[in-house]
Amino acid sequence: MSAALTVVGLGSGDADQLTVGIIKKMKQAATLYVRTLDHPVLNDLKQEGLEMTSFDAIYEAKASFPEVYDEIANRLIEAARQGESGTEIVYAVPGHPMVAEASVRLLKERCPQMGISLRVMGGESFLDEAFIRLGFDPIEGFQLLDASSLSTELVQPQLHTLIGQVYDVFTASDVKLCLMEVYPDDYPVFVGHALGVKDQEVIHKVPLHDLDRIEGYGNLSLIFVPKNTDDALRRRSFARLHEIVNILRSPGGCPWDQEQTHQSIRKNLIEETYEVIETIDEDDPDHMKEELGDLLLQILLHSQMEEEVGTFNVYDVIEGLHDKLIFRHPHVFGEHQAENANEALQNWEQMKAEEKKRKGLDQQDISVLDGIPRDLPALMKGYKLQKKAAKVGFDWDDVEGVFAKIEEELAELKEAVQNNQSAEEQKLELGDLLFATANVARFIDTDPEEALAATNRKFTGRFRYIEERLRELGRTPADSNVEEMEQFWQEAKKAGL
Structure with missing residues (x-):
């Protein structure tokens, strides 16, 4: 058997606020412990002759508060175990034992496991x-x-x-x-x-x-x-943002917002996405902040439409994303390991496959190419299709094989044009060439969409330089010729544009 353990509250700091029962309990204790002597009530109690042992030294010995409270709980439990049956150890804490007292919370968890009787007596708290x-x-x-x-x-x-x-x-x-x-x-x-x-x-x-x-x-x-x-x-509150979108869609809200459907604002989602991408390419944080807000609005609007018919709301979207991120990062939130980005990506793909199994998807019906959005930009989609196929071995041994394929497709395109084949046949040959070119990106570790976007920006900058130089001469590109514009193009190139 062991001694009983009783926790009492010393109140907010005025001895007049202590209950008679708590004062009596402390006086009758076989041993009186206090978390800290730094409490006004204890000066009065000392003058009445109460002897007490504090845990103040632990605060100096430990590096953090959790360590302090853990040590206090362990010492009290050990003191109770060593105490005589029928006696009572009292532990006094500032305020109320159940308000902001981590050591008491630990005692409530551990005493039942150790077979120690624990009683908590309240009192006034600082609240x-x-x-x-x-x-x-x-x-x-x-x-x-x-x-x-x-x-x-x-x-x-x-x-x-x-x-x-x-x-x-x-x-x-x-x-x-x-x-x-x-x-x-x-x-x-x-x-x-x-x-x-x-x-x-x-x-x-x-x-x-x-x-x-x-x-x-x-x-x-x-x-x-x-x-x-x-x-x-509440301007920084997600809940307030959700509330505003709900108001806009509700009776008495905005007539335009009320009329919208998933299909009517489908294009807005795409446009806002590309506007965000533009701010990334331009390295413009202030503009990016604004455009990310516009993109977030599209997500909230689509979620609100489903909330109105009772299928899901934006908090369900957040919950799903929360669970997905936790599940697909076992190297962060689980026991798996990932020493680099490639290993982390492998974990992601493994957990993604596991998700499909848990959803009951028939593995025989699953294609290697599944998971690529139908409406991705064609260049990006071609890159992703080839990347997925390469993972199961459908690939060239090295980039030289890709270059040979590009030359083959270029020759076929030339032939289609020179032989004046149908527009549809020429289009297909051009598509084959672009598809083969996109495959080079995998071998040089470059996203083809980003590569083409960079070239587009380069072309735009140089052509605007041409327009500016011609404007200085009082002319426009329509008044110029290819030779003159090529001269200005080379100037722009030397200028680093």
């Missing part, structure tokens, strides 16, 4: 004093966040927000930077030190940008951000 001293009702909407694990995704402006565990100015600085992703720099926030503790309580109201210029941060500090329902604060 009680925060509601009173900061003057807000949690029923209006409230969230409690931990400064050590704060992220932008957790912050919801429409809720009153208390942020605890703000131990020092460095933590306050991290909190400030996180909040500034959501709130204006001058948004009013409150810093509370030792709320409810006589002669120690301090409350500051400061603009957000001054949050880390306040002195006095410590174990009894918190930050309060009042709720605000202004939609402007």
Whole structure:
């Protein structure tokens, strides 16, 4: 048998707020442990003769808070195991044991496994004093966040927000930077030190940008951000974006948006995709940001149309993508290994094949060429078709074989043109030549679509140079001749265009 273990809360810092039961429990304990002596109540209890053992030394010995709490839990469990049956060990923590107390959470997980009786006695938490001293009702909407694990995704402006565990100015600085992703720099926030503790309580109201210029941060500090329902604060929220698209499509929304169907805006999706690609090619981050937003709007619109008929919504889309990314990256989220990009791609393809099996697809009906979108640009599609075929051995041994094929297809195209064959036959021969040319890309590790796009840009730049030079002479390309334009073309080439 072992000693029983009881956890009690020391309250927010004022000894007058302690319950009679908790004081009695601490006085009767065989051994009284406290997480830290840095709590106002303990000074009063020491004056009454209570002897206690603190875990403050562990904070100095360990490199992180999780290690500290793990060590505290282990020591308490060992003390209970070594204790005499029928005795009681008391562990006192600041505030309420069930509010922001990681060591207590660990005890609740481990004590049942070790056969140790665990009891938790409440008491006032810092939340009680925060509601009173900061003057807000949690029923209006409230969230409690931990400064050590704060992220932008957790912050919801429409809720009153208390942020605890703000131990020092460095933590306050991290909190400030996180909040500034959501709130204006001058948004009013409150810093509370030792709320409810006589002669120690301090409350500051400061603009957000001054949050880390306040002195006095410590174990009894918190930050309060009042709720605000202004939609402007939700501009970076995906939920708000989804809400806006829903409004546009709803009765009373935008007549144009209401009339659209998948087919009517199909071309918009394609156009917006190419506009994003253009910003990538131009290395224009500001324009890219705008065009990515336009592309995202198309995804939201198509998802909204399906939400209206009850098939899926954009959050189902996100869920599917989430699961796919986790599943197809076993070298990141699982036990597989990938030392380089090629091994990572192999894992991706293996898991992709596994997905098809799990979906019950008949392997006999699956083609090596499956998975290539029907409406891809022809050059890109030709490249992907040959790439897939090459994976199962349908390929030349080296690039020389491809060059020979190009020469063969070029000769056949010349013959078709010289013999004045039908337009359809000439078109097919041209297609064969382009298809063979695209295959060179695999051997020189270049995307043919990107290669042709680069040439298009080069041609555009040089031809515009020709137009500009002719304009300086008061002429246009229509007033010039090939020889003159070729001269300017060579100038543009020497200029690096």
